[in-house]
Structure formats: C-alpha cells, structure tokens
Amino acid sequence: MAGQIVTINDAALELLGCPIGDANSKNNKLLWERQLDKIRVKGKHQAVNIYELIGDRTTELDANTQEFLLHYHTGRAAYLSRNFSQAIACFEAAKCIKPQDQAVDIHLERVHNYQQTPPPESWDGVWTMLTK
Numbered sequence: 001m002a003g004q005i006v007t008i009n010d011a012a013l014e015l016l017g018c019p020i021g022d023a024n025s026k027n028n029k030l031l032w033e034r035q036l037d038k039i040r041v042k043g044k045h046q047a048v049n050i051y052e053l054i055g056d057r058t059t060e061l062d063a064n065t066q067e068f069l070l071h072y073h074t075g076r077a078a079y080l081s082r083n084f085s086q087a088i089a090c091f092e093a094a095k096c097i098k099p100q101d102q103a104v105d106i107h108l109e110r111v112h113n114y115q116q117t118p119p120p121e122s123w124d125g126v127w128t129m130l131t132k
Contacts, residue, residue: 031053032054032055034073034103035050035073035076036051037106038126039127039128047124047126067097068094068098071090071094072101074086078090079110079125080125084118091104091107092108
C-alpha cells in the first residue's frame, strides 16, 4: 500500500475485520486507518464515513506518521466540536509534516471559511456534496 491512497467506508472496514472506533486504538483491528471525512452524497440523507487505509497493524507506524495522525485527529475533533482556531493550529501542524496531504488542505479551507461564516447551529459536522 505504500505510496498509494486507498479510501474505504465503514461497511468495507467491517468486512476487513476492522471494527469502527478510535483509529488509534488497537482493539481487534488489522489495519491502520484515518477518517478522512463524513459525507452526505447529493440526493441521499444518510452520511457515510470515508477512511484512508494507511497500513497493516503488524508494522508499527513511524514516528513522523504517528505525529501527523495525532495532529490530524486532534484537528478533526476540534473541527467537529466547532473549535475552528484549534482545528487550524492542528491542521497547520499536520501540514508541516505532510505538506501535500489533500485532506489537511480541504479541512484548512473549511475551517477558515467557518471562522468567517460559522455553520448553522444544526451543523452535524457532515460535509454535504452538492454535485455528483
């Protein structure tokens, strides 16, 4: 999987023996993954989680990847709790480690926009796709 980005949803992760939960937890999980986003496709009501498969858990993650994931996951948590300044700080730290990471760039763009124009109170953290 090195050098490739593979995305997967909750159902596929379950089939691979990776119960949904804390991506940093080793509880019965076979793969390292990170949640990229939770999206709602245009025309659908139910949102789905999207994950990036990072590797197999028989191999420890290197220190750089561990630090990157710590910043990224902390940024996602801040984003979802509407703490956009903390999210920016975390995503910027992640970007210093992996400058080309598209998920980080997407989240940075969103949090900067949400700082200017906050989402409605009913916002559930799900990104709704406006086009197919």
